[in-house]
Every structure is written in structure tokens, then in C-alpha cells.
Amino acid sequence: MDLNDLIARSRQNDGNAFRQLVEGHQSMVYSLAYRLLCNEEEARDAVQETFIKVWLNLKKFDTNRKFSTWVYAIAANLCYDTLKSSHHFSPSLPAETLHEALSDEDVEKKVLEAELGALITTLTNELTPKQKLVFTLSDLEDLPTEEIVQITGMTASQIKSNLFLARQALRKQLNTYRYGR
């Protein structure tokens, strides 16, 4: 059964069809949520909230749009709100651990060894929620600018400037951790 059939059947309150939609998209949503929130529990909660919103608003979904972009938009908005809230907590790595990981020539190996969420948190803690969202969607999720425009509602130039500032802040963080604080 193709995606459009699943959407059409889910719109008619077919639970089995919706289950298949969830199974097909939950890893994608979790990946975005985890990279933004850097906390497994919060990311799982965000996935749940995202699909509940999808279910409740499925009748409003414009079938001319890409389904994954629409789901991404709901997830990104939820995570963005969580990032802005004062209750959000994400673990960070001790400075020494990070310094050790980034000083190594084989960064890739070290990244895999280190706790991913903590590493992203520590590196991106200087970014604003908006910069973090744009950086995650563009550089980590590898989405094209047109899709990020649809997800965030920002203009292409706003995305470009936020991405520039995010990379600049990241460069600064990298410099600090590599050459000592």
C-alpha cells in the first residue's frame, strides 16, 4: 500500500493504516527530536506528541504537499517550543572529555564513541533555539533550503543568516575546546 492510500485510510480513522504511517516515519522524527533536544526521554515524548498532532490534524493536511515535510514541521515546532521552555534539560559533556575527543585526529571515531546527545549539546549550547533548529535541519538532517523554508516558515535569507551565525558559534566552541578553555 502506498503512502497516499495510507493517508486516505488514516483520514477515515483506520488505526492500522495510521500505525503503518507511524512505523514508517517515527525514526525520522526521533532523529530530529534527539538532535534538537539531546535527551532521549524528551525526544520520545516529542515523537508521541508529533504523531498525536498528525492524527488530529490529518484531515487538514494538503495532499499536494510532501507528507514527511508536514510531519517534520510539526515535530520541529514542538521541539522548538521545548527548547525555548525553561523546563528543558539536556546533559552536556565535561570539558576534559570533549577536549580529548576533539583533539584526536580521528574525530569521527571519537564522535561515535562519545555520547552523541551530550556532544551536540555541549557544542551547540551557545546557539539560540532558532540557530540550533536551522543548523540541525540543514547540516545534520541534510534538508534542502526550500524544505527548511516550509518547515520553519522562515525566509531563505533568514535561514542563511541563522546558519552562518550557528556555524560561527560552533567554530568558536570548537576552537575553545580544542585549544583549551
Place this chain on the structure above:
Amino acid sequence: MEDKLEQLIQSLKEAKPVLNHPESLTDSIMDRIGKKSEHKTTPLLIWVRTALSTAAVLLFGLFVFQQSEDVITTTAASVKPVIENKLEVDSTCMQMLGSEHLNYLETYLCYLQQNSIENKLNKSYPLQKN
């Protein structure tokens, strides 16, 4: 430094977060959706709810309107003095009743006449015979 940043971004991109126990997450989503669906209101229920709310508002409006009407009536009535001239046993009209001809119409007209005199209405009630 630029290379290092690109390398780091590339590494972070490749290190995809792994979702543990995806089935349990799907199940909990479906459970919550089931509960939400139970609470979903049907169009008929929405219609009944709207009709009942409208009826309640209209009834309340009618009650308020009637209350205000009563106040107006009471106020208007209190301005107009109504002096009931009670028919005493020893009144002229009763004496008329006590006569041989028991004429209730005459007694009643007599009573009205007495009442209008008391109320200073200056109306005359000509005695109608037959």
C-alpha cells in the same frame, strides 16, 4: 579549522540517533490516539450541544424579560390607587339585597357606583333594570 568543523559536522550527520524499542513507542502512540478518539465528539453531539445552549440562553432571556415586565406592571399599578370599597353588611347595597326583591344585578351596580364614588372616578353606573 574549517576542515575540522566540516569533519565534525559530517561525523555528527553520520552518527544517526538510534531509536530504542520502536515497537513500544508505536504502541504508546496508538494507545494515546485510541484514548483521544474515544473523546472525539460526533457531529450529532455537537449539534445537540449547540441547540441546548441556544435554548438555555433564550429561556434565560425570556426569564429576564418577564421579570422586567413584572416590575413595570407593579410600578404602574402602584402609581394608580385602587381603593376597594368593600361591601359591608350594613351598606346601602346590602340593604337593597335584604329587600323583598332579590336583584343581584342591582346590588352589583350599586356596589360599582359606591366604589367609583370612593375612587373619585366620577363614573356613573346607571341602574339597568331588566
